[in-house]
Amino acid sequence: MAQQDEIFKKLVSHSKEYGFIYPSSEVYDGLAAVYDYGPYGSLLKNNIKEYWWKAMVQLNENIVGIDAAIFMHPKTWKASGHVDAFNDPMLDNKDSKKRFRADQLIEGVIEKLQDKINKEVEKAAKRFGDSFDEKMFRKTNPRCVEYAAKAADIDHRMNLHMKNGDMVGLKSMIDELEIADPDTGSRNWTEVRQFNLMFHTQLGNIAGEESKLYLRPETAQGIFVNFLNVQKSTRQKIPFGIAQIGKAFRNEIVARQFIFRMREFEQMEMQFFIRPGTQQDWYAKWKETRMAWHLALGTPQSKLRFKDHDNLAHYADAAVDVQFEFPFGFRELEGIHSRTDFDLGAHQELSGKKMQYFDPELGENYVPFVVETSIGCDRMFLAMMSHAFTEEDVPDAKGEDAKRTVLKLHPALAPVKCAVLPLLKNKEELTSAAMKIFNDLRYVVNCQYDEKDAIGRRYRRQDAIGTPYCITVDFQTLEDNTVTIRDRDTLQQERIKIEDIERIVLQKTDMRRLLEKL
Numbered sequence: 001m002a003q004q005d006e007i008f009k010k011l012v013s014h015s016k017e018y019g020f021i022y023p024s025s026e027v028y029d030g031l032a033a034v035y036d037y038g039p040y041g042s043l044l045k046n047n048i049k050e051y052w053w054k055a056m057v058q059l060n061e062n063i064v065g066i067d068a069a070i071f072m073h074p075k076t077w078k079a080s081g082h083v084d085a086f087n088d089p090m091l092d093n094k095d096s097k098k099r100f101r102a103d104q105l106i107e108g109v110i111e112k113l114q115d116k117i118n119k120e121v122e123k124a125a126k127r128f129g130d131s132f133d134e135k136m137f138r139k140t141n142p143r144c145v146e147y148a149a150k151a152a153d154i155d156h157r158m159n160l161h162m163k164n165g166d167m168v169g170l171k172s173m174i175d176e177l178e179i180a181d182p183d184t185g186s187r188n189w190t191e192v193r194q195f196n197l198m199f200h201t202q203l204g205n206i207a208g209e210e211s212k213l214y215l216r217p218e219t220a221q222g223i224f225v226n227f228l229n230v231q232k233s234t235r236q237k238i239p240f241g242i243a244q245i246g247k248a249f250r251n252e253i254v255a256r257q258f259i260f261r262m263r264e265f266e267q268m269e270m271q272f273f274i275r276p277g278t279q280q281d282w283y284a285k286w287k288e289t290r291m292a293w294h295l296a297l298g299t300p301q302s303k304l305r306f307k308d309h310d311n312l313a314h315y316a317d318a319a320v321d322v323q324f325e326f327p328f329g330f331r332e333l334e335g336i337h338s339r340t341d342f343d344l345g346a347h348q349e350l351s352g353k354k355m356q357y358f359d360p361e362l363g364e365n366y367v368p369f370v371v372e373t374s375i376g377c378d379r380m381f382l383a384m385m386s387h388a389f390t391e392e393d394v395p396d397a398k399g400e401d402a403k404r405t406v407l408k409l410h411p412a413l414a415p416v417k418c419a420v421l422p423l424l425k426n427k428e429e430l431t432s433a434a435m436k437i438f439n440d441l442r443y444v445v446n447c448q449y450d451e452k453d454a455i456g457r458r459y460r461r462q463d464a465i466g467t468p469y470c471i472t473v474d475f476q477t478l479e480d481n482t483v484t485i486r487d488r489d490t491l492q493q494e495r496i497k498i499e500d501i502e503r504i505v506l507q508k509t510d511m512r513r514l515l516e517k518l
Contacts, residue, residue, distance in 0.1 A: 007389070010391075011327070011385060015258075016038075018465050019039045019041065020385070021258075032263075033252060033261070044385075045377060047413045047414070048377060048380050048381060048413060051511060055293055057243050059518065063240065063241035064230060065243045066226055067246065068219065068244060070215060070247060072225070074212055074213060075350055076225060077217075077221070079346040079349070080221050080346060082217055083196075086217060087197065088194070089167055092190045094188040095186040098181060098183065105174060106177065106179070110151045111329060114147075117147045121134055121138065154177070155310070159310040161173070167194065171191055196251075197217060197252065198214045198250070199251050200215070215249035216246075217249060218269075219267045220343070220372065220374070224271065224343045228355065238273055238274060238368055241271060244267075244269055245266065245268045245377065249264055250263060257328055265378045266376070266378055267376060267377065268374070268376075270372070270373050271370050272371045272373075275362075276369045279340065279369045283318050283336065283338045283371050286371055286373055287306065290334060290375075291306075294324075297514070299383075299387055303325040304333075305323050305330065307320065307332075309321070314342070316338055318337070320335070321336075322334040333376070333379050333383055334375035335372070337372045337374070338372075339369070340369050343370060344368060384409060390405070390406050391403065397456075401456050401460070411469075412514045415467075416447060416467045417445040417468065418441070418471055419448045419450055419458070419462045420441065421434065421472050422451050422472075423472060430474070430477070430478075433477055437501065441471075444502055445509060448467070455472065468488045469488065469508065477498070482495045482497055483495070
């Protein structure tokens with residue numbers, strides 16, 4: 001874990017140094033859990049959103065998109081349950097004056113037990129070498145079995161308390177497990193109490209309950225209240241989906257782990273409206289579809305897994321997370337939920353307006369059921385950066401060039417698709433030829449021109465921002481109109497004709513190649 005922590009620190013530092021993520025308002029010492037996307041970060045994030053949107057909307061004729069407002073009528077959040085039940089269990093440390101989520105403190109104990117298991121496995125792997133059977137060792141080693149049983153018991157009891165809203169039970173567990181403030185070691189805790197996560201403001205200048213507005217804590221409700229508008233205006237028939245990408249806001253008690261948990265974040269959500277009784281089939285289909293979307297990017301199956309919810313939300317009859325192995329462990333990346341007819345039914349009841357669909361095949365009206373897919377765009381960004389961030393030795397290189405830091409992003413997601421580099425900057429014939437190639441190429445792909453420093457150092461800069469291809473203009477270019485194209489991952493170079501650059505770069509970086517895998 002210490003090694004993973006070090007890698008994560010390097011990733012955070014790299015993200016700032018190379019223009020991916022900056023602390024927000026840094027000149028004023030920043031704002032906790034709020035970040036700004038820099039020049040390359042905004043490009044990568046937009047490419048992630050484009051991949052999701054095209055896979056979800058463009059490739060599915062029965063899924064359409066909307067862009068709902070952030071502000072919604074306050075009754076929206078009453079109907080959805082957010083006003084009364086969108087809470088986290090929190091407690092304060094009386095000595096450090098810091099606030100924590102009770103469930104996250106308890107999860108920290110579970111993670112420590114899992115770390116102990118992993119250390120036992122690592123020691124055994126070194127001892128037994130190639131003959132080591134990790135799966136069998138985890139099942140039979142007394143210490144591993146003991147740690148796993150204890151972790152499972154703690155997890156089960158915590159989820160039971162969370163499900164029942166038992167704040168006293170959570171506090172008892174914190175006392176029993178002797179959980180201390182991770183920064184100060186103090187165990188002087190307050191009682192656990194519920195904390196609503198919604199930000200609110202006032203409509204106009206009249207204070208009062210009726211004028212209270214909330215910053216939306218999720219984008220889904222904008223889809224639900226527009227269900228009939230979309231269905232009628234696009235003449236959709238059940239089953240069909242509505243997709244949206246948008247900002248959401250949550251007053252997280254403890255926002256941590258860089259951009260993994262923030263107070264302002266972006267969601268990519270799709271609500272799929274179906275006949276009641278068909279939800280389990282569609283739930284299984286969307287699990288398969290969404291996992292395929294992740295795997296198409298080249299993410300190893302070992303870094304992705306499904307984790308069923310132990311605690312189902314009051315509106316759901318099935319729920320699963322797609323978890324990704326971040327440097328700090330497996331965490332939720334995407335949620336797939338069978339939401340039944342709760343949302344449309346709740347809005348129908350509170351508004352007094354029917355949220356029903358007339359099914360011509362059945363000849364009847366009903367409130368549709370919903371299967372939801374919801375992925376955090378910022379978490380997906382962090383997952384891609386975590387997987388892509390690589391430090392490696394360069395074959396046959398010496399000195400500074402012997403090592404490199406490279407972002408091995410999928411070419412379709414890379415912020416810059418290619419860089420055009422004259423071999424030398426003080427040779428006007430080389431820079432002129434390179435600039436002409438660059439000026440032609442930037443109409444079709446996002447590319448860069450760079451002539452500063454030695455060619456090796458320029459390669460390293462492009463590696464660090466994840467540019468998949470570098471075009472080098474050298475003296476042979478002046479003789480036969482060919483250039484070298486360098487592959488970021490393999491470091492191999494080959495000569496190609498100038499007239500073929502556009503076709504080759506487009507072919508290698510086009511998102512179509514990615515979408516065709518789905």
